[in-house]
Amino acid sequence: MKLVAAKVPVSTVWTSPDAPRDIDAPATAAQPDVAAWAKSMDTETRLGLHGRTLTQLLYAEPVLVRSERDGWSEILAPWQPSSADDLGYPGWVPSSHLGELPSSATSPVAVTVPSTELLAEPGSGYVAELSFATVLASVEQADGFTRVALPDGGLGWVADSALRAVESPATAEDRIRLGSLFLGLEYLWGGTSTYGLDCSGLIHAVSRVLGQRIPRDAHDQAAALEQIPVDEAKPGDLYFFGRPGKKIHHVGFVSAEGMLHASETGKRLENEPLPPERRETLVTAARL
Template structure:
């Protein structure tokens, strides 16, 4: 296996090379246009992603390539822990979305706004790329309100400091809710981990990544590995987990003063709402993030 990195802003991970449909062409193009893809899909198209998409890689995220076939790479994503493979979340991406790992640098920084321009030079006009919330990059130097970051294939670029936080910076439960609320009203996207669409565990995983915590990608793995606490002891910023009788955990959200901040399901939008009786009936566990 070889270690490489996503060289596009967002690469969607698929169950197999033949999983994408015609409507998914913008997401699988050599230069994917995930905002256009998300905007073009109606609810029926989004429901059709079940069994096709798994997760998403963000710019410069490392992956292990297990095999290659017909322009596709079978990968493992170590930043997304999964019970599916001890080395990382498994799936397939177009090989054109992958490049060499960024060069050595220090002090990882994370993008804390929905999207941010990567510039060729500080304060230099048109962005080279637009990067999503949750993107983590290694910093190289800082200069007058900008940070230079290492990028795949030996490059670098600049980001304004006000869109970044150091991954090592301490965080609080309030930070989780503040960042999650950036996406209130965002339409649910199965497998989504970006500012253009999130699923339930994509929200909790990506917010945690920004705050320097690497937690599993899927809800059932989060429930199995994070520190469980009594449901009645859960406080805002903790996690609630839901499961039907005899079934694995299928849903997760942040506990909030209102009830729960979560990406609900396909056809709905990210919301912070009181927990309705039918959902509360399937509340089975709570966990605390470090």
């Protein structure tokens, strides 16, 4: 296996090279337009992603390549722990989305806003639009911008106002604040980016920004994190949901209102009281 990195802002990970449909072409293009892809899908089309998409990679995220076939790479995502493979989340991405790892640099920084521009120079020279939760290695700071190491040996600049040091201390309030940036965002199966999130993708992405690497899927998150009694859960903790004899199928942030979560049934990211039907499947809570 070889270690590479995602060199596009968002690369969607698929169950196989045959999984994408015609409507998914913007997501699998050599220069994917995930925003246009998400906008093009109605509710029924989004539901059709079940069994097709798995997760998403963000710009400069490290990737292990297991094999290659017909322009596709079978990969493992080490930053997304999974019970499916000890080395990281498995799946397939277009090989054109992968490049060489960024060169070594100093402390990692994360994008804390829904999206921000990657620039060739401080304040000019648009390169790409980076998603929330993108983590980059910083090189230097100057005039309100941070210079960052890019895949394939490049360098770029991002405004300091869009970044936080991954190693900075985080609070429960930070989780609610960051998650609330996406209120109203349409649910996207397998989404971990600003263009669409699923329930565990929201938790994973917010945690990544705050310097905590947790599993990608809800059932793995429940297994890995410190469980607490449901009645002791506080805002910023997690609620997990499951049915008898089935694995955990949903997760959300505990909030003052009830729960902040990406709701597939509600079709959007919401902050709302727990309805009775949701409480019936609340099985445990956990603390990050």
